[in-house]
Amino acid sequence: MIDAIxxxxxxVGASAALMLAQKGQRVxxxxxxxxxxxxxxVNYGGVRRQGRPLHQLPLSQxxxxxxxxxxxLIGIDGEYVRSGHLKLARSHADFAALxxxxxxxRGFGLGLQLLEHAELRARFPWVGDIAVGASLCAEDGHANxxxxxPAFARAAQRLxxxxxxxAEVIRIExxxxxxxxxxxxxxxxxxxxxxxxAGAWAGTVAAQFGEP
Ligand SMILES: Cc1cc2nc3c(=O)[nH]c(=O)nc-3n(C[C@H](O)[C@H](O)[C@H](O)COP(=O)(O)OP(=O)(O)OC[C@H]3O[C@@H](n4cnc5c(N)ncnc54)[C@H](O)[C@@H]3O)c2cc1C
Numbered sequence: 110m111i112d113a114i115x116x117x118x119x120x121v122g123a124s125a126a127l128m129l130a131q132k133g134q135r136v137x138x139x140x141x142x143x144x145x146x147x148x149x150x151v152n153y154g155g156v157r158r159q160g161r162p163l164h165q166l167p168l169s170q171x172x173x174x175x176x177x178x179x180x181x182l183i184g185i186d187g188e189y190v191r192s193g194h195l196k197l198a199r200s201h202a203d204f205a206a207l208x209x210x211x212x213x214x215r216g217f218g219l220g221l222q223l224l225e226h227a228e229l230r231a232r233f234p235w236v237g238d239i240a241v242g243a244s245l246c247a248e249d250g251h252a253n254x255x256x257x258x259p260a261f262a263r264a265a266q267r268l269x270x271x272x273x274x275x276a277e278v279i280r281i282e283x284x285x286x287x288x289x290x291x292x293x294x295x296x297x298x299x300x301x302x303x304x305x306x307a308g309a310w311a312g313t314v315a316a317q318f319g320e321p
Pocket of ligand 1: 118121139143144145154306307310
């Protein structure tokens with residue numbers, strides 16, 4: 110018996126599988142290639158809150174707290190470093206936009222520091238004269254996506270999730286009780302819940318239910 114099938118082993122699917130497994134749900138994570146081998150494993154690794162729209166910030170702050178103890182969550186540090194993110198303003202209009210963003214987000218705890226030209230030059234001389242000012246979020250940072258994304262899937266597996274790699278989902282039906290999920294390698298899974306975490310391919314999956 111499976112409670113939930115997670116389709117897609119990127120960071121979205123693998124972290125959903127991990128959270129469900131933590132809550133005692135029986136989870137199957139199904140990945141066409143290898144977990145973390147697509148966008149989640151090959152991106153720039155930025156882990157940031159600065160610049161996100163206001164409506165995303167409560168969730169970003171919760172994620173920020175989880176990342177503070179990445180080894181506790183996934184068993185490795187994933188080369189995660191809170192190195193700081195510097196957003197540069199190349200015009201006075203840009204700097205006014207950074208000031209407005211800092212004002213709007215004051216209650217969210219991002220700790221943004223606005224640096225005018227002289228202070229920016231003093232603290233970050235390599236910027237040169239290209240910027241008139243900047244906004245620093247000292248607690249934003251980066252991680253190694255090649256390490257972090259597969260580690261989420263392995264952590265889910267350690268908590269009991271079944272992880273199927275090289276298992277491309279080719280057909281899904283709903284029989285009014287359960288999702289019936291068929292893979293190219295002959296694997297057949299069924300569960301009352303299906304999470305569509307197929308990244309750039311999620312629309313193709315959703316199209317099978319008339320929601321492209
Ligand atoms: C160049 C680049 C730079 C980026 N930089 C950053 C950054 O600095 N910071 C940041 O936060 N984000 C960044 N991103 C965005 C980030 O990488 C993505 O938002 C994130 O990886 C999406 O995760 P995902 O799990 O939705 O998708 P994916 O990692 O693509 O996972 C989806 C998975 O679904 C699987 N799948 C699809 N169809 C099927 C099927 N039919 N059967 C089985 N499996 C299937 C795929 O094989 C894939 O592994 C960047 C992205 C790119 C491309």
